[in-house]
Amino acid sequence: MQRVYLDNNATTPLLPEVFEAMRPYFGEQFGNASSIHHHGQNTRAAVENARESVAALLGCAASEIVFTSGGTESDNLAIAGLVKSGDHVITSGIEHHAVLHAVNHLEEIGCEITVLPVDERCLVDPEDVKRALRPNTKLVTIMMANNETGVLQAVEEIGKVAAEAGILFHTDAVQAAGKVAIDVKRIGCQALSISGHKLHGPQGTGALYVKKATHLQPLFHGGRHERSRRAGTENVPGIVGLGQAAKLAKDGLDNGATEKLAVMRDGLERRVLEQIEDAHVNGTCAPRVPNTTNIRFGHIEGEALVIALDLKGLAVSTGAACSSGAIEPSHVLIAMGLRPDQARGSIRFSLGKQTAEADVDFALSLIPSTVSRLRDLSPTYDKKAVTT
Amino acid sequence: MSGGVDSSTVAAMLRAQGHNVIGLTMQLWNQRRLAGREGMPESVQGRCCSLDDVYDARRVAQQIGIPYYVVNHEESFEREVVRPFVEEYLSGRTPIPCSLCNNHLKFEQLHLVARQIGAERVATGHYARVSFCEQTQRWLLKRPADRSKDQTYFLFGLTQEQLSRTLFPLGDMTKPEVRESARQHGLALAEKPDSQEICFVPGGDYKRFIDAYLAEQRDALPDTAGELVTTNGEAIGEHTGIHNFTVGQRKGLGLATGSPLYVIQISGANKQVIVGGDEHLYSRKLRARRVNLISVDDLHEPMRVSVKIRHRHEPAPAVIAKAGSDEIVVTFDEPQRAITPGQSAVFYDGDIVVGGGWIA
Numbered sequence: 001m002q003r004v005y006l007d008n009n010a011t012t013p014l015l016p017e018v019f020e021a022m023r024p025y026f027g028e029q030f031g032n033a034s035s036i037h038h039h040g041q042n043t044r045a046a047v048e049n050a051r052e053s054v055a056a057l058l059g060c061a062a063s064e065i066v067f068t069s070g071g072t073e074s075d076n077l078a079i080a081g082l083v084k085s086g087d088h089v090i091t092s093g094i095e096h097h098a099v100l101h102a103v104n105h106l107e108e109i110g111c112e113i114t115v116l117p118v119d120e121r122c123l124v125d126p127e128d129v130k131r132a133l134r135p136n137t138k139l140v141t142i143m144m145a146n147n148e149t150g151v152l153q154a155v156e157e158i159g160k161v162a163a164e165a166g167i168l169f170h171t172d173a174v175q176a177a178g179k180v181a182i183d184v185k186r187i188g189c190q191a192l193s194i195s196g197h198k199l200h201g202p203q204g205t206g207a208l209y210v211k212k213a214t215h216l217q218p219l220f221h222g223g224r225h226e227r228s229r230r231a232g233t234e235n236v237p238g239i240v241g242l243g244q245a246a247k248l249a250k251d252g253l254d255n256g257a258t259e260k261l262a263v264m265r266d267g268l269e270r271r272v273l274e275q276i277e278d279a280h281v282n283g284t285c286a287p288r289v290p291n292t293t294n295i296r297f298g299h300i301e302g303e304a305l306v307i308a309l310d311l312k313g314l315a316v317s318t319g320a321a322c323s324s325g326a327i328e329p330s331h332v333l334i335a336m337g338l339r340p341d342q343a344r345g346s347i348r349f350s351l352g353k354q355t356a357e358a359d360v361d362f363a364l365s366l367i368p369s370t371v372s373r374l375r376d377l378s379p380t381y382d383k384k385a386v387t388t
Numbered sequence: 389m390s391g392g393v394d395s396s397t398v399a400a401m402l403r404a405q406g407h408n409v410i411g412l413t414m415q416l417w418n419q420r421r422l423a424g425r426e427g428m429p430e431s432v433q434g435r436c437c438s439l440d441d442v443y444d445a446r447r448v449a450q451q452i453g454i455p456y457y458v459v460n461h462e463e464s465f466e467r468e469v470v471r472p473f474v475e476e477y478l479s480g481r482t483p484i485p486c487s488l489c490n491n492h493l494k495f496e497q498l499h500l501v502a503r504q505i506g507a508e509r510v511a512t513g514h515y516a517r518v519s520f521c522e523q524t525q526r527w528l529l530k531r532p533a534d535r536s537k538d539q540t541y542f543l544f545g546l547t548q549e550q551l552s553r554t555l556f557p558l559g560d561m562t563k564p565e566v567r568e569s570a571r572q573h574g575l576a577l578a579e580k581p582d583s584q585e586i587c588f589v590p591g592g593d594y595k596r597f598i599d600a601y602l603a604e605q606r607d608a609l610p611d612t613a614g615e616l617v618t619t620n621g622e623a624i625g626e627h628t629g630i631h632n633f634t635v636g637q638r639k640g641l642g643l644a645t646g647s648p649l650y651v652i653q654i655s656g657a658n659k660q661v662i663v664g665g666d667e668h669l670y671s672r673k674l675r676a677r678r679v680n681l682i683s684v685d686d687l688h689e690p691m692r693v694s695v696k697i698r699h700r701h702e703p704a705p706a707v708i709a710k711a712g713s714d715e716i717v718v719t720f721d722e723p724q725r726a727i728t729p730g731q732s733a734v735f736y737d738g739d740i741v742v743g744g745g746w747i748a
Contacts, residue, residue, distance in 0.1 A: 304501055308504060311410065324442040
């Protein structure tokens with residue numbers, strides 16, 4: 001059966017070049033990067049090369065990169081590492097759970113929390129950040145790109161607010177890295193999270209940018225790895241893969257590959273809206289990353305649509321999977337003001353470097369007929385005028 | 389697929405027969421939701437819809453090589469099953485949530501999902517049989533080979549349309565045969581114990597569940613306390629709330645009398661619990677509401693059947709007669725003990741389910 005994968009915001013396939021770069025470090029290049037001998041020196045060099053590639057993607061110094069096990073650890077390290085009991089932290093309601101739940105946990109250790117709303121475009125108002133400031137505000141953590149809508153926040157504006165207030169700014173850039181240019185200096189952040197497997201690198205890898213001279217408490221206690229910011233023997237194959245993926249991501253940004261992705265995404269979006277009535281893009285009035293579109297279909301259960309499409313070979317997603325694997329309505333779409341039924345009727349399509357026009361054609365060969373079949377079975381569909 | 393032996397075996401059997409099988413688990417209730425509240429147990433291990441059961445179902449699907457999905461029906465389960473369950477108790481009836489769940493979730497919702505995703509039939513691990521009668525041109529629901537596992541009592545609400553799309557592959561098998569089949573298919577859960585009680589009420593302690601649910605909903609527990617009254621109308625004591633009682637109950641009345649007293653009737657309107665001697669528990673008539681008929685399209689004249697009035701009740705000979713558009717009056721040959729409002733009455737013609745309704 002033909003299978004097309006349009007769920008690249010969940011994870012991306014590992015690029016062959018990345019796999020090739022990693023391969024020696026599963027075999028002959030096995031040294032512990034902290035060892036003083038030949039074997040250690042070789043893997044240390046590989047780790048530091050990767051660090052430079054990641055730094056180049058983010059516009060920072062290599063010494064400002066901490067390797068982690070992924071986006072979730074990077075977010076937790078930044079949040080737990082930058083605040084202490086009694087501090088006030090500002091975040092937004094559309095953050096990934098890696099941020100939202102980490103921030104909620106801070107309440108238990110005596111921090112104060114403000115969760116800012118977003119407007120119907122999925123945007124945080126930087127003025128809201130300013131208004132939320134308190135004398136004990138220590139950190140604002142607001143994502144760069146949203147995983148469900150792809151909407152890009154005004155991080156530079158938020159960075160300015162933070163700088164004027166003299167507070168720290170962390171941004172979760174997991175869904176932005178490799179899709180839009182990132183320059184930590186322009187953003188003005190002290191910490192920024194990325195994940196390897198969202199940019200065609202390996203799962204279980206990530207990095208946190210921590211600005212020089214920023215005091216960060218480690219999550220793990222142990223050896224003095226990663227300049228005492230992340231104890232534990234380095235995952236050398238993973239780090240090498242992340243470095244290679246970062247290098248290829250930067251190439252893609254420099255050579256126009258991301259613009260081509262946007263053209264393909266826009267084509268998918270336009271054709272879906274043309275062919276299916278009562279379909280709307282969530283977050284269309286805000287700047288977005290080039291690979292994501294989140295489309296709301298009236299009178300549709302997104303869960304059933306995702307299953308029906310999967311059984312025909314198209315992988316897309318809706319909402320967030322809870323621990324059982326069942327779907328819960330997206331907290332992001334609810335925060336944007338959608339009703340629960342609208343949130344449940346929304347589907348995320350996310351493209352990757354491997355996506356071809358033929359994949360979009362395949363998707364278009366399935367989506368309209370499947371939506372139409374589901375609507376025929378919907379108890380609410382025919383009762384409503386379909387001209388909205 | 390609940391993650392139990394029955395539905396897992398059904399999936400394995402159908403797959404082995406060469407059907408194109410899709411595994412679905414309905415996520416109906418979050419067992420962690422009320423954990424620890426109002427004395428509810430903290431631990432929710434081994435409960436329905438627990439992560440363990442979803443894990444088991446998913447592992448079976450992976451083992452037999454079928455696509456598998458968990459579909460979230462928590463909202464409709466709460467609306468169609470949990471709320472009515474609580475409301476029935478608070479109004480003095482003894483509800484039977486499994487029938488509501490079968491009607492509204494397992495058959496309405498699951499059949500809808502099946503059609504949405506392009507499946508032709510829905511197979512479940514219920515112990516029941518379904519067949520088509522050429523003579524009457526109707527789909528029939530019948531009792532299964534394993535009478536001790538008979539679940540037809542909970543399935544009386546099935547429509548012709550639903551039955552026409554339903555497969556009950558275990559209908560001709562006994563439970564030991566099902567376990568043997570599970571073993572032969574190499575299913576690791578072949579020895580998993582059967583689930584017993586109401587799936588969302590841990591330990592069967594429904595009073596605690598109602599307390600916890602109402603506390604969570606921030607409704608104070610409606611005050612259903614009132615008088616204990618004899619069958620002669622004489623008030624002989626007080627009770628803590630009508631939801632603590634069920635018809636036929638003897639223990640927990642807090643009365644010291646010479647002869648044993650039982651709950652005869654619960655009056656939701658004036659919060660009275662009427663108690664009396666065992667002889668008052670017997671009655672020959674009941675009225676069934678919201679009746680669904682299966683083997684016949686209508687009841688044109690009275691019909692001789694056997695009627696089952698609770699899950700563990702041997703069907704008793706009776707005559708059923710129409711008493712309104714969806715009401716039926718049941719007249720038993722012999723008086724029956726503790727006919728309980730809120731339970732269902734299911735009518736059998738031998739093995740065939742004629743239909744059923746809710747006891748008024």
